[in-house]
Amino acid sequence: MAKKSALWSYTIAGWSGFYVMLVELLSGRLIAPSFGSSIYVWGSVIFIFMLGLSIGYLLGGIYSQYAPSVSKLCGILAASALTTLPTVFFGTAILDFMFNLIVDPRFGSLMTCVCLFLVPTIFAGMVSPYAIRIIVKNRESSGHDAGYLYFVSTLGSSIGTLLTAFYLVLLFEINTILLVAISISLVLAGLGTFANHGKQ
Amino acid sequence: MESNKPAMRVLTALFALIFASLAAPAGAQQLLHQERSLYRNIFVTQIGDERCMLFQYPRPLGRESCMLLSQPDKLIFDYTQMMMAGLYLNPKPAKLLIIGEGGGSIPMAIQQMLPDTQIDLVELDVAVDRIAKRYFNFKPGPKMKVTIADGRVFVKRAIPQKPSYDMIMLDAFDADYIPEHMLTREFLEEVKSILAPNGVIVANTFSNSALYDYESVTYRAVFGTFYNLKLGNRIIATRLGGPPPMSEIRANAAAVEAEFQKRGFGQSFLLPLFTTQADWNQSARVLTDQYSPSNLLNALPRVR
Numbered sequence: 001m002a003k004k005s006a007l008w009s010y011t012i013a014g015w016s017g018f019y020v021m022l023v024e025l026l027s028g029r030l031i032a033p034s035f036g037s038s039i040y041v042w043g044s045v046i047f048i049f050m051l052g053l054s055i056g057y058l059l060g061g062i063y064s065q066y067a068p069s070v071s072k073l074c075g076i077l078a079a080s081a082l083t084t085l086p087t088v089f090f091g092t093a094i095l096d097f098m099f100n101l102i103v104d105p106r107f108g109s110l111m112t113c114v115c116l117f118l119v120p121t122i123f124a125g126m127v128s129p130y131a132i133r134i135i136v137k138n139r140e141s142s143g144h145d146a147g148y149l150y151f152v153s154t155l156g157s158s159i160g161t162l163l164t165a166f167y168l169v170l171l172f173e174i175n176t177i178l179l180v181a182i183s184i185s186l187v188l189a190g191l192g193t194f195a196n197h198g199k200q
Numbered sequence: 201m202e203s204n205k206p207a208m209r210v211l212t213a214l215f216a217l218i219f220a221s222l223a224a225p226a227g228a229q230q231l232l233h234q235e236r237s238l239y240r241n242i243f244v245t246q247i248g249d250e251r252c253m254l255f256q257y258p259r260p261l262g263r264e265s266c267m268l269l270s271q272p273d274k275l276i277f278d279y280t281q282m283m284m285a286g287l288y289l290n291p292k293p294a295k296l297l298i299i300g301e302g303g304g305s306i307p308m309a310i311q312q313m314l315p316d317t318q319i320d321l322v323e324l325d326v327a328v329d330r331i332a333k334r335y336f337n338f339k340p341g342p343k344m345k346v347t348i349a350d351g352r353v354f355v356k357r358a359i360p361q362k363p364s365y366d367m368i369m370l371d372a373f374d375a376d377y378i379p380e381h382m383l384t385r386e387f388l389e390e391v392k393s394i395l396a397p398n399g400v401i402v403a404n405t406f407s408n409s410a411l412y413d414y415e416s417v418t419y420r421a422v423f424g425t426f427y428n429l430k431l432g433n434r435i436i437a438t439r440l441g442g443p444p445p446m447s448e449i450r451a452n453a454a455a456v457e458a459e460f461q462k463r464g465f466g467q468s469f470l471l472p473l474f475t476t477q478a479d480w481n482q483s484a485r486v487l488t489d490q491y492s493p494s495n496l497l498n499a500l501p502r503v504r
Contacts, residue, residue, distance in 0.1 A: 032381035033489050036324075036350030039238060105353060170497075173490035 008070045008192050009131035010152045012077050015188055016127040017156030018163075022181050023084060024049050025164045026174050027117055030087070034095045035105040035112070044106065048113035049121050056125015063126060064133035070196035073130050074189040080123035081185035087116045088175050088182075128153050229258070233335065237327035240377075244335045250276075253303050253331060255374050265303030265336070272337045273312065274464040279404055279433040280305055281465040282473065283369060286402030289427075289439050291452045293317055293366035293400065299351035299382075300371035300404075301328055304338030311341055313459045319344040320365075322354045324372070324379075352382050355390050364396040370403040378406075380492040383415060387489075388422040392440070400439045401426075407434035410500035413484035420478070421486050429473040449474060 028037065028045050035041050060076070086094075094115055102108035132149050136142045168177050233244040234257070243257040252266040268274055275281050283306055287293075294317060298307050301323035311319060321340070323329050326348045332338035340346055347354060351372050368391055372382055381387060391401065401423060405415050407430055419426060419436050426438035427449075437443070444452075453467040460466045487494065 029380075029492070030489075032379075033352055033384070033386060034356065036353050037379065037381060038324075038350065099356065103357075105350070166496075169491075170493045173488070175490055 005070045005196060006135045008196060009073060009134045010149065012073055012188065012192060013127050013131045013149055013153040014156035015185065016077060016080065016124050017153035018160035019080070019156075019181055019185060020049065020053070020121065020124045021157045021160035022164045022168075022177065023087075023117065023120065025161060026169075026177060027087075027113065029169070029174055030091055030116075031095065031109050031112055034099045035109040038105070040106045041109045044109040044113050045117075047110070048117050052118045052121025053125035056122040056127075057129055059122065060126030060129040061133075064130045068130065068133045070134060071193045073127065073134060074192040074196075076123055076126045076130060077185050077192075078189035080120045080127070081182045081189070083120040083123060084178060084182055087120075088178050091116060231257070233331065235327055235331075237325050239325045239327075240374075242325075242327055242331060244331060251335060253328075253336065265305060265332075267303060267305060267336055271464070273309065273462065275305055275309060276464065278431050279435065280309075281460075281463075281469065282429045282431065282433065282435040283371060283402055283404055284309065284460065284463075284465075285429060285435065285470045285473070286367060286369060286400055286437050287313075287456050288449045288452045288470070288474075289400040289402075289437055289444055290367055290398070291456050295363070295365050295367075295396070296320070297363075297365045297368045297394070298322070298371065299354070299369070300373070301332055301338075301346070302371065303336040304332040305336070306369065306371065307340070307344060308338055309463055311344055313456070315341070315343065317343060320363075321346045322349055322351050324348070324350055351379070352387055352390070355387070355394060358394050359390060363394050365394055365399055366396050367400040367402065368395060370401070373404065373406070378411075378494045378498060380494045381489065383418065383494045384487050384489050384492050385418055385421055388419065392422055395440055398439060398441060400437065403436040405434050405436060406498060407432070408502065409498045410502050411494055411497040412502055413481040414487050414494075414497055416478070416480040417482060417484045418487045420482075425476050427474050427476055428479070429470070429475075430479075431473060443476060446474065 024045060028042060031037075031041055031045070063072075095112055098108050098112045098115070102111060128149060132146050135145045135149060164177070172180075228247050230246045231243060232246055232251070233242075235242050240255050241257070243254045245252050245254060245257065249268050249270050250266055251269055252264050254264050266276055268276060275284065292314060296310065296317055297320045299322045301307070301321055307319055307321050310317060321344060323346065329346060329348060351370075370382070370391070372379060395401065403419070406412055412434070416428075423438050423440075425443055426436050427443050429435040429437065450467075450471065453471055457466055485491065
């Protein structure tokens with residue numbers, strides 16, 4: 001049974017890595033009409049995503065100390081997806097609000113990223129340390145397990161980046177891509193919860 | 201070693217030949233200035249009388265800004281001359297917005313021709329503006345205001361002030377990179393909203409890639425029918441409420457002919473280019489803020 005929970009943890013971490021980079025790339029596209037696409041706009045985007053992930057790692061590690069389970073990991077994944085929904089439905093309104101509030105494109109794009117992307121990124125960051133807690137069964141294998149987990153989640157990130165930049169934006173609208181990605185997260189979270197129901 | 205000598209000689213001669221063939225065109229080209237700006241590499245080169253601002257060096261096939269030192273007022277590129285054809289739709293705009301400075305040849309020409317016209321010029325890259333002033337004789341007069349900003353952000357910020365421009369010229373794209381947020385329906389709607397009721401839009405765009413179809417339907421969706429001047433580059437020109445008839449275009453062309461001739465071109469070149477015929481795939485997808493893969497499309501060949 002241990003193997004099954006580990007498999008779910010790897011899958012969720014890999015998808016979460018994919019998801020984060022997909023959202024990050026699209027966030028730059030969403031911000032460009034209001035604040036341009038200069039290096040400082042990308043600076044804001046990357047800063048907020050890195051900050052969110054770092055806070056997430058911290059919180060995920062702490063949260064993993066309280067009766068960890070695959071179901072809770074699925075909950076984190078679902079939270080990351082659901083907190084992206086405001087970007088789809090209120091993204092333009094929030095951008096317009098920030099555009100009128102802040103003239104400097106550096107801080108305008110930064111505050112927009114805080115509002116739209118910080119929270120989902122924190123949840124996404126929580127996934128990796130939490131998954132490691134589920135996967136690791138003894139001290140000897142912990143480094144190997146952590147390495148394997150980083151491999152899967154970062155590989156997910158790299159594939160998410162390339163697929164989004166090369167193909168997805170050529171085929172679909174930004175909101176369509178986001179909604180499909182959110183749906184995949186929710187379905188995965190639902191299946192994971194169902195498959196691991198009642199297990200610790 | 202002895203036996204290698206003839207081979208070495210042949211090799212040396214070969215290298216010399218290759219080197220000479222590479223160096224010959226570059227030798228005449230003098231590099232006056234180069235810098236890495238926040239957005240791109242910029243080179244100022246000179247070949248004889250012709251000085252150019254390039255974003256790639258050695259000289260690429262793409263768009264560039266050049267001037268003749270002996271005749272600095274002359275517009276030497278087809279596309280700059282075609283942009284000036286915008287004046288055939290309104291020969292005396294009182295208020296003009298130009299997005300994209302380059303070497304500043306178009307704003308300078310209009311400033312000289314129409315000294316009373318108020319010109320707002322927007323350029324993203326402060327280095328381009330600096331180089332235009334230093335190497336390309338660009339001297340904004342009291343009626344011209346240069347703003348260093350993203351074109352779209354400038355337009356968006358201008359909307360509440362209702363500036364009501366009589367003409368807007370979009371010239372913000374270089375050969376290999378398009379700011380994608382400035383080629384969408386939403387952007388063009390914003391541009392439209394700061395035009396005067398009879399305002400004229402003139403845009404320098406692409407014609408060789410898959411982007412042509414997408415761009416055409418996007419402009420069509422916002423501005424309706426337009427004059428499509430095509431020759432390497434493609435210039436879109438129209439007026440709110442529909443493009444003026446050819447009789448009006450011809451009358452305006454005659455009115456500005458003397459000024460255009462001073463700059464090395466005229467109606468015999470420009471008038472035959474005027475057509476409203478849609479020669480693109482009209483079922484192509486309109487580019488929006490949600491869907492704007494312009495650079496990817498520009499890298500794809502045009503399928504007809």
